[in-house]
Amino acid sequence: MENATKLVIALGGNALQSGKGPATAEAQLQVVKKTCEHIAEISCRGYEIAVVHGNGPQVGRILQAYETAKEVTPVMPFDVCGAMSQGYIGYHIQQGLKYALNLRNKNIPVVTLATQMIVDEADPAFQKPSKPIGQFYSEEEAKNLEKEKGYVMKEDAGRGWRRVVPSPLPKKIVEIDAVKKLWDSTVVITCGGGGIPVIENDTGLLEGVAAVIDKDFAAELLAEQVKADCLMILTEVEKVAINFNTPRQENLSQMTLEDASKYIEEGQFAPGSMLPKVQAAMKFVRANPSKKAIITSLDKSLEALEGKTGTIITFA
Numbered sequence: 001m002e003n004a005t006k007l008v009i010a011l012g013g014n015a016l017q018s019g020k021g022p023a024t025a026e027a028q029l030q031v032v033k034k035t036c037e038h039i040a041e042i043s044c045r046g047y048e049i050a051v052v053h054g055n056g057p058q059v060g061r062i063l064q065a066y067e068t069a070k071e072v073t074p075v076m077p078f079d080v081c082g083a084m085s086q087g088y089i090g091y092h093i094q095q096g097l098k099y100a101l102n103l104r105n106k107n108i109p110v111v112t113l114a115t116q117m118i119v120d121e122a123d124p125a126f127q128k129p130s131k132p133i134g135q136f137y138s139e140e141e142a143k144n145l146e147k148e149k150g151y152v153m154k155e156d157a158g159r160g161w162r163r164v165v166p167s168p169l170p171k172k173i174v175e176i177d178a179v180k181k182l183w184d185s186t187v188v189i190t191c192g193g194g195g196i197p198v199i200e201n202d203t204g205l206l207e208g209v210a211a212v213i214d215k216d217f218a219a220e221l222l223a224e225q226v227k228a229d230c231l232m233i234l235t236e237v238e239k240v241a242i243n244f245n246t247p248r249q250e251n252l253s254q255m256t257l258e259d260a261s262k263y264i265e266e267g268q269f270a271p272g273s274m275l276p277k278v279q280a281a282m283k284f285v286r287a288n289p290s291k292k293a294i295i296t297s298l299d300k301s302l303e304a305l306e307g308k309t310g311t312i313i314t315f316a
């Protein structure tokens with residue numbers, strides 16, 4: 001459609017799971033189904049959508065399963081675990097979204113594209129693990145895992161301790177031409193988990209690497225490449241806050257690039273969780289000064305697009 005508003009939606013890996021009970025596939029599917037009701041509603045309002053999703057909790061659990069079962073089956077490398085997470089999360093979104101679209105009599109195909117993302121082999125992130133994956137642990141459990149398994153563990157935004165792994169910046173979406181070709185006719189689920197991290201060797205061959213790319217940065221790159229009108233990052237909180245989790249918490253409805261830079265200098269946004277979302281939003285509006293980025297919760301996505309809630313990030 002010529003005049004449709006193009007929207008890239010990024011769904012958080014944590015936000016795709018139910019906070020209560022064990023992180024089963026069934027529990028994730030229930031959350032995904034609810035999320036898809038909102039995405040379908042947005043699609044019915046005339047937006048053209050691509051969906052990017054996180055995979056931190058999921059890829060961490062896949063890795064953990066292989067490491068636990070290493071006596072009986074070969075451990076799959078990180079990139080393959082990332083591809084697996086793209087597959088099963090995309091499959092859940094396909095199921096939920098197709099059903100929600102059908103209920104609304106909107107007959108549009110939904111597909112998941114296994115998507116590779118080229119990263120720079122020399123990215124300093126490979127020497128400095130920062131991306132939280134897998135489940136949350138107590139501090140004591142985390143210290144034991146550091147000793148026993150050699151994991152790097154970090155506290156994650158006041159929620160507990162998690163394993164952290166390298167997270168290089170996304171440089172090039174290998175399958176971008178396919179995304180562009182599909183855009184007009186199809187809801188594409190792409191760059192899942194930030195994309196499968198690959199490096200390109202001298203002969204042009206792609207090789208998977210051990211990393212988990214931040215899906216917010218991947219969604220931003222996608223939004224630039226497809227010339228999206230808006231980048232919407234959906235997570236567990238309705239608004240970005242300053243003094244988060246303190247009695248002085250203040251939720252923000254709007255943030256300019258200048259405000260955001262000041263808050264980052266003050267250390268207001270937790271690295272590995274809210275910081276990359278704000279940085280991705282900033283990058284998008286810096287490249288597209290007339291456009292906007294939104295950070296909000298899954299259930300408030302439509303209201304946020306209508307300007308009623310969420311944190312809207314603008315150039316000025």
Ligand SMILES: Nc1ncnc2c1ncn2[C@@H]1O[C@H](COP(=O)(O)OP(=O)(O)O)[C@@H](O)[C@H]1O
Nearest residue numbers: 012013014015157235236240241244270273274
């Ligand atoms: N300044 C902040 N404002 C709001 N939330 C914050 C802030 N700093 C950290 N957070 C936390 O970051 C979380 C989002 O990060 P995360 O759970 O890693 O994202 P994702 O949904 O992509 O998995 C929020 O749910 C909140 O708990």
Ligand SMILES: NC(=O)OP(=O)(O)O
Nearest residue numbers: 013054055056193215
């Ligand atoms: N890959 C990624 O960014 O995952 P999360 O959204 O779970 O952090």
